Amino acid sequence: MIDHENNNRGLIDTYEALQIAQSVELDLVVVSQNEDIPVAKILNYGKLQYQKKKRQGSSARPTVKEVRFRPNVGAGDYNLRINQALQWLSKGDSVKFAIRLRGRENQYRQQAGDMLDRIVTDLGQVGKVQSLDKRSLIVQIMPA
Template sequence: MIDHENNNRGLTDTHEALELAQKAELDLVVVSEGKDAPVAKILNYGKFQYQKKKRQKQSARPTLKEVRLRPNVGVADYNLRINQAIEWLSKGNSVKFVIRLRGREHQNRSHAGELLDRIATNLSPVGKVLSLDKRSLIVQVIPA
């Protein structure tokens, strides 16, 4: 048994453990079922359930990583972003590439579209293209 101050009390009678929990105005919760003896802990059960649910939501939710590029990005910077995206996709996150155009770059919009296609082909071994929007210059890739 573990008390409310995280001190290990060792093997304790169930009746005695319940009395200690009532004195502390907390609950006696079986944390893990052991082969020899179960591990019980004195704690606030409502708070315990809330934290457990919060951990489950946090681990179940995939995150979306966003990468912003310009159409005239250098080779080294492009390779760095692609390698980062491959790493994120292998961890289970989805990646969104956004190409920003400024000023006269709007005249060469086709160059940005080619860059989107190149991104999609480079990430195809590790991910699947969810959406490729050449009008708003966005490509979203999810893990394969």
């Protein structure tokens, strides 16, 4: 048995281990079920479950990074954002590109659609297209 201060108490009767756990107001939990001798530990079981759930939630949650463009973005800014997206995709994050049109820029909707196609071709080796919406000018790319 291992007590609440991580000290090894050796072989102890189950009833005695339960009394020790009750005296410090904690739970007696079987940590490993060996063939000969099971190992039990005195700890707060609710806290253990909470930490386990928290670890699972944080590791399973994919993040979506968003990049916004205007249709007349410069080459340097475009390359910077594409390189940033490459890093995010290599880490396992999804990237969402949105092109915003304001005022007279709506006349050049075709150029914005071409820019989406250019983004898809530039990131084609690292990611795959999850959704492409040329009407709302949004493309979402997930890691390949």
